[in-house]
Amino acid sequence: MNAEEAGPAERRSRDWGTVMNRVTCEAVKLEERGGRTVLLCPRCGSGSLQHLGVAVYERAERAPFALQVSTRRSNVGIEMVDADQADNPSANGHGVALQLYCESCSGDEVQDIELTFAQDGAATLLAWRFPPRDL
């Protein structure tokens, strides 16, 4: 599924501070450059993605609460959050969200792209979360 097929999905964003419309996209594109592998932006295809922070969600399977540990600008946050209200990319287990800024298409947004890892049974799912540019 790509971003156009997924359509906007409204989600609350704890770190972004406002309700945002975000799409999910499962296609992770890479480019080989001089023997190194570069992650490409899911929205514009640029290879200029900067790391801004990371959020890690520790949640026992289907537990009502999750431990959220996040880092951003030399700050660390640790809190227990309602599992249904958290931005955990996993619906019922552990998750990780790497927050990124694209030098080519993020513009004034300070953080609007996330590469996520979600526990789903015995599998780990990889996906993107980001607002489409036409919002």
Ligand SMILES: [Zn+2]
């Ligand atoms: Zn981009």
